[in-house]
Amino acid sequence: MRNIKIIIEYDGKNFAGWQNQPGKVSVQGEIERALHEVTDEEINVMASGRTDAGVHALGQVANFHTNTNIEIHKIPYAINSKLPKSIRVTSAEEVEERFHARYNCKGKTYRYIINNHEFPSALNRFREFHIAQELNVEEMKKALQFFEGTHDFKGFKSSGGSEKKTTVRTLTKCELKEENKIITVELSGDGFLYNMVRIIVGTIVDVGLGKIKADDIPDIIASCDRTKAGKTLPPHGLYLVQVNYL
Amino acid sequence: MRNIKIIIEYDGKNFAGWQNQPGKVSVQGEIERALHEVTDEEINVMASGRTDAGVHALGQVANFHTNTNIEIHKIPYAINSKLPKSIRVTSAEEVEERFHARYNCKGKTYRYIINNHEFPSALNRFREFHIAQELNVEEMKKALQFFEGTHDFKGFKSSGGSEKKTTVRTLTKCELKEENKIITVELSGDGFLYNMVRIIVGTIVDVGLGKIKADDIPDIIASCDRTKAGKTLPPHGLYLVQVNYL
Secondary structure, three states: OEEEEEEEEEOHHHOOOOOOOOOOOOHHHHHHHHHHHHHOOOOOOEEOOOOOOOOEEEEEEEEEEEOOOOOHHHHHHHHHOOOOOOEEEEEEEEEOOOOOOOOOOOEEEEEEEEEOOOOOOOOOOOOOEEOOOOOOHHHHHHHHHOOOEEEEOHHHOOOOOOOOOOOEEEEEEEEEEEEOOEEEEEEEEOOOOOOHHHHHHHHHHHHHOOOOOHHHHHHHHHHOOHHHOOOOOOHHHEEEEEEEOO | OEEEEEEEEEOHHHOOOOOOOOOOOOHHHHHHHHHHHHHOOOOOOEEOOOOOOOOEEEEEEEEEEEOOOOOHHHHHHHHHOOOOOOEEEEEEEEEOOOOOOOOOOOEEEEEEEEEOOOOOOOOOOOOOEEOOOOOOHHHHHHHHHOOOEEEEOHHHOOOOOOOOOOOEEEEEEEEEEEEOOEEEEEEEEOOOOOOHHHHHHHHHHHHHOOOOOHHHHHHHHHHOOHHHOOOOOOHHHEEEEEEEOO
8 A cells, every 4th residue: 555645734724623523624634535535545644743723734744545546746736636725735755654644753843923013914814923012022032942952841731632641842943033023933843742832932922021031931841830831822823834754 | 174094904805805896895895884883974085096806905005084083093993993804904194184095195015926836825825826837037037127117008007997198107116036936026116007017927927937038028018018918917916015105
């Protein structure tokens, strides 16, 4: 059987998240339906991980097994022809039988976009989190640096989601850029707990508002106490940018 | 009576263009309805110019007369509270009685975004024109330079729209940037004919495809012949970025 790895972009606004849910339109469900139409097989598509309702993806990765003989370079065209335009398969690649998009994932990069203008953007209203109160960007940058490295992120995890054995994760990149009051936070790491990005950025926003001091971040991380961290920011500012494999 | 100038951002996807049209939802209609709800007056809103259905605005300018005594800094909040989120008034300013957003307009800047990736973007499907065939960006840049300056743009105008006396216009900036296969064209000028930006960029795309030679652009402009120019590109790649007044 062939094993095919695909890269997928989607507009989170239109879906109840990645994962199949009864009675709801999910990205996984749409891709599985499209594959069924194309191959006439019942195909299960496995992603690198779930994304919540409203969360966008620029480079989600998934794989599936199939007996179809469609040439590999034609696979994206075939699937896309059956998908809504809010989901695009941007590449397909033949991989070895044992490749698994979730188990073999070595790291991910997420982006969170904050609009700090007085008014929310009409065009980007489903694409960024708007906050009108002025944020201290320099303090936010300082605070974010404390997240880099290996920590127990127990305090930066929502309940629910899959319960993993360990809550220790390593963030290899924690970057914050600001341009014309649009603040972009990028986090890369070996793995992310449920809502971890949205809680880290929510905490950083509290620093920007002066509710939390940047220098208190190490203690907040060490406390492993969810109540000491900031709010979980809304999903529509979040993008799964890239998934890495060896 | 007060005369108030406002700057407006809108998502063109949701509207049948700027101008009121019977039975259709227009940006003008929505703003006039919102102003009526806020002031209980029948207010006519005059913009710097129309935008077609699907065309976006980052900085459309309009003005209106009112007897309301709402403080000027509260005007955007008041109007926005009655508008769909796909329209945002981003600023308001008291102007002199004789200011008119259209008659006093001294120039505009438009942007057109082309996606030259193999597949269209799921997230930006209503925000950029997608063309999969590879474009020669250097030739497009060369071609675009010929449009700068004062020309009779009769060949770059669709029929319809308001029939102005002269088709001579001056373009003060013609800029093309490319980054990761996203091509952004920005044109500034003292005025634009109906569909002029979309036809100029359509012509530049034909240069990128090798259908027209860059060096033939001066002759095509001089011919004043619409059939020699390229296609009118679709509206959803177009943004009214800024409107200038003295």
